[in-house]
Amino acid sequence: MMTNLFSMFDPSTNIMSLSLNWISSMLGIIMIPYMFWLIPNRFSFLWNKILLTLHNEFKTLLGTNHHGSTFIFISTFSFIVFNNFMGLFPYIFTSSSHMTMTLALALPLWLSFMLYGWINHTNHMFAHLVPQGTPSVLMPFMVCIETISNFIRPGTLAVRLAANMIAGHLLLTLLGSTGPSMSLILVNFLILTQIALLTLESAVAIIQSYVFAVLSTLYSSEVN
Template identity: 65%
Template sequence: MMTNLFSIFEPSSSIFSLHLNWSSTLLGIIFLPWFFWASSSRWLFLWSKMYQLLHKEFKTILGPSNMGISFIFMSLLTYILFNNFLGLVPYIFTSSSHLAMTLTLALPLWITFIVFGWINHTQHMFSHLVPQGTPGALMPFMVLIETTSNIIRPGTLAIRLAANMIAGHLLLTLLGNMGPILPNSLLPILVFSQILLLLLEAAVAIIQSYVFAILSTLYASEVN
């Protein structure tokens, strides 16, 4: 029995105190690799074209000295996209709706960028704290504002992804709970609205994985 709406996001299934629901995040390791070794197909061609477009876009953002780091963000996008879509399957735990996962992805990336930038490009990092053309009287305040905005970046990345995945699932749950109390004449409308909302959730899953990857790429480009 569901005690509250957010109980659908609780990793409650466990054996020996190990939460088995989190194992869904590792399913991509099992299902994705064979896809690249399989014979040519339309899906493989479409996936390759998408990867080529993403690679060009990430290379443009990172600049000529990216040294292949764009492949890291492409892998990050693929991983988040897989978990977002996996959460749309009934009775499968939505791991990307938890801050435990999204912060685990965002925080190490942000710390890596900050440490690398301050060690190798110290003067460049200092210049980012004071935008060009700032009056001298406002410089201390701009340094404080820019420092605060840099510190909250991993939190905004993590909360944005988790909140968007939670919102759609809650709407689907609310509409689904209305089924038993609705008259039979309104059930087709409910089913149709659920299908439309599921399509919207699929679009959100794609958009949010792209937003997470592209913002991480933009943050990485600032330390060069």
């Protein structure tokens, strides 16, 4: 039963020895930029408004001396939110529910921030290990705690995104698998429940993308 339950998250499914699941991650590159070759419509205006709002917010978090740095976080948000929404459609592989993808996004970002900070702002990085106002007795413990918290940041980013995406999909799968054994009245109630869960999953898809981008922005602002 568990094998069948988790088969929807198995990236090894292939056709003619060619794994096609991860192609869903690339569909956004094909579909999102259509605003550049079609007449602008309401969706393009809405998407540009969202990106402008994110740009202003990330610029506030990063400071005024880092022009253009927000684009990498806006691109990360766009990529994750599209993959999250693609996973809500039937028969489309949810790549953002796998640690393979989430860790591949979080680890390079964190590693680049750490290398930049320790190479260019070494004193600031050492000072950041001991929060201001820490008693002298607690300083060695605070250094250990801050060091551990820095090292687990890419893991927490990756696990948070993957766990939140896989949890909703598992719940939808479990509820859907009970449908054939239910009566007609219960099936109608199950359909309403599934619709409500899909709405909740849509909100989770946006929120988790936003959280990933904001935390990445905050980690970047700490090294500058």
